[in-house]
Amino acid sequence: MQVNTEAKPYDTINVTPMLDLAYVLLVVFILMTTASVQGLSITLPKPSNKPSTEHHELKIVQVMPDGALLLNGVALSMGELESQLQAAHGRDAQMTVAIKGHTKARYEGVIAIVDLCNKLQINMALVTSRIGT
Template identity: 60%
Template sequence: MQVQNETKPYDTINVTPMLDLAYVLLVVFIIMTTASVQGLQMNLPKPSSKPATEKHEIVVVSITPEGAFLFNGEGVSLEQLEARLSAAKARDKDMQTMIQGDAKTRYAAVIEVVDLCNRLEVSMGLVTTKIGV
């Protein structure tokens, strides 16, 4: 008996093992995704039902795109700003300073005001929207 040894090229590819692997990977991905995303437990502060009775002074420091400083809408230099913030802190130790900058304002100018507030130990916040809107 003679065995024929023909080398015939394959004209089809068996994709069944590749599809089995794809399905297994898909199932593993679905299981791992649903197992890892279960939510976060957060303890958020509850709002107070009492109205705030304390009134503290609020100062707005604006910085123009050119780098000029405005203290409650009035143009001042950095030295004048420091003097006015010190005077406001002397009047009300719990005063708030809101720092407002334009989208085109130099970052260094904002940092100068933040450093000044830190040096004077003044409470501050950054305004992200227009005041009064």
């Protein structure tokens, strides 16, 4: 039996393990980046099987494409809207604000209304509709 004592130098480097490591690091980076994205904190209402016999005030706030705010069809500024909602909340603590954003309105206008309702501790609902209706 003869043993080859002469070692041949390698001409190429096997990059497969290095690519495997790079792909694993890429996946970990993507997962950690998307996990750190934060959203809005909204408390959702609890469902109830009982029919509601109580009637509370409902205010509809519309956010228009030009940034205008409408409260039940009447144009208001953000300060006037806040005072109107505070007064309505003082009359009825269980009132609800329905937020209806126009499809071409900037999303920051809707978020400003959500933040205002959270600040005033008012119940809110987001109005949605099917596209084309």
